[in-house]
Amino acid sequence: MTAGQGGTRSERVGPLARVGAALADWSERWFPDAYVFAAIAVVIVCVAALAMGRTPMQVGTDFGKSFWTLIPFTMQMSFVVIGGYVLAVAPPVKRLVVALARVPRTPRGAVAYVAFVAIASSLLSWGFSLIFAGILSREVSKRIKGVDYRAVGTAAYLGLGSVWALGFSSSAALLMCTKGSIPPALLKISGVIPLTQTLFTWQNLVMIVVLMALSVWVAYASCPGADTARTIEMAGLSYKDEEAVVDKPKTPGEWLEFSPILTLVIVVLGVIYLYGLFAEKGLLAAVDLNNYNFAFLIAGMLLHWTPRSYLRAAGRAVPMTGGVLLQFPLYAGIFGVLVGSGLTDVLARFFVSISTHDTLPFVIGVYSAVLGLFLPSGGGKWIVEAPYVLEAANQLKVNLGWMVLVYNAAEALPNFINPFWMLPLLGLTGVKARDLAGYSILQLIILAPVVLVMLWALGLTLPYVAPILP
Structure with missing residues (x-):
């Protein structure tokens, strides 16, 4: 049976598939831009600060003074996007995607x-x-007939709603182990939290x-069979193979752009640096946002081989960082208003009053998931939450590293229905956020x-470790 033939086989439609299809049909409506959610959060926090007795002048000053404090972190998160994209579209990686796309044989198997x-x-x-999963979903959609474009598009997005924040690009965990990235006011509460206590x-x-x-099981069980699927052809989408761009230097000045010489020099320097760093500090101690991004950029340079290919890929990646660049300063402003008004202390006392040592992870998990609907940002939202969440954890003697993981696991959940992190995938596949929302919901x-049950149960297994303050 060939891949194309496998997609025509009738497959039994289960209850999850019917629910998924119904939700997908219902969700084909407009979504507001993620920037709107962040702006609403600014308004809410400022109104709360005014209610606590701050004057408009004081609130505006708190907001403006803190507005640019996350610039280093904003750039770090932007380079997570750029580095990930550049690596995913490198020619060797794209060839790997094409090979991987030959594995599945049926629509449901392809989605899973x-x-x-x-x-x-x-x-x-x-x-x-x-980007990697988005390209894979395109290849699979071309090869297997009867694949529902909404289900496979959602499948390519599932890492952002399930476990990404528990992995190596966890912005909160990497922030907390990077002393230079932690805002001073937060550092006084938490100290530095190494990855050995989190990831x-x-x-x-x-x-x-x-x-x-x-998550993989839900994707498989909810996928419609070939007989009822909405395919890319039905949606008017066409995934054509991109023609390889074979450029040649047109002038002597362009020669180095097409030569790997400069790339190899930079890559060798980068490898020497990383080798020395890991030899001195060990792999775990040396992993922070800067070194993480550095390794991705060096790998991208090597796999693209020439500066021209590398720069072309980076040029396509930069527009995807627009949401990060515009929204993270708003999160910094919110942080300033929270600290300046004393709202962080009020919220910390509130969570202490309604929680115990055993229940705080569950309570914060619910709160963080709900707040994520309005602040769709892993690292930016952590800056807002961390001061009062970690202060409450200190007072109730709850492991601080676990509270970072509580935030990570719960914060990823609203990504299933918030379109902010879908943007790079939507641009790559040509689908709309409402096309994916049903299956992601x-x-x-x-x-x-x-997730909430695990946050509670696993939290009981960890002892409290007092922070080492600067």
Whole structure:
């Protein structure tokens, strides 16, 4: 049976497939831009600050003084997108995608397969996962007849709603282990939290395995069969193979753009630096946002081979960072208003009053997931939440590293219904956010209670570790 023949086989439609299709049809409506959610959050926080007695002048000053404080972190997160994209579209990686697309044989198998690849690759980099899985979904849609373009598009996005924040591109975990990126006011509360207390714990591994298995199963069970699927042809989409651009230098000045000489020099320098760093500090201690991005950029340079290919890919990636560049300053402004008005202390006391040592992870998990609807940003939202969440954890003697993971796991859930992080994938596949929302909402409904229960149960296994303050 060939790939094309496999897609024509009639497949039994189960209840999840019917629910997924119904939600997909219902969700074909407009979504507001993610920037609107961030702006609404600014208004809410400022109104709350005014209600606490701050004057408009004081609120405006708090907002403006803090507006640019996240510039280093904003650039770091932008380079997560750029580095991930550049690596994903490198010629050797694209050839790997084409080879991987030959594996699945049926529509449901293809959707589950794309889901697994997307989730697994998101542990390495959410930026890489979006592009890598997006290209894979395109290839699969071309090869297998009867694949529902909404289901396979959602499958390519699943890493962003399930486990990405538990992996190596976790903005909160990498921020907290990078002293220079932590705002001074937050550093006084938490100190530096190494990755050995967050990502590299057995509790985090348990969450990754459970969520990956559950999410792939939901993708498989909810996918419509070939007889009822909405295909790319029905949607008016056409995924044509991109013609390889074979450029040649037209002037002597362009010769170096097509030569790997400069690339190799920079790559060798980068490898020497990383080798020395890891030899001195060890792999875990040396991993932070700067070194993470550095490694991705060096790998991208090597795989593109020539400066011309590398720059062309980077040029396509930069527009995808627009949302990060415009929204992160708003999050910094919100942080300034929270701290300046004393709202952080009020919120910390509130969570302490309604929680115990055992229940704080569950309570914060619910709160962080809900807040994520309005602040769709892994790192930016953590800057807003961290001061009062970690202060409450200190008061209730809850492990600070676990609270970072609580935030990571819960914050990813609203990504299933917020279009902000879908943008690079939407641009690559040509679909709209409403096309994916139905199947992603189904994922949210099933995964959310599982995540919250694990946050509570696994949190009971970790002792409190007092922060080492500067």
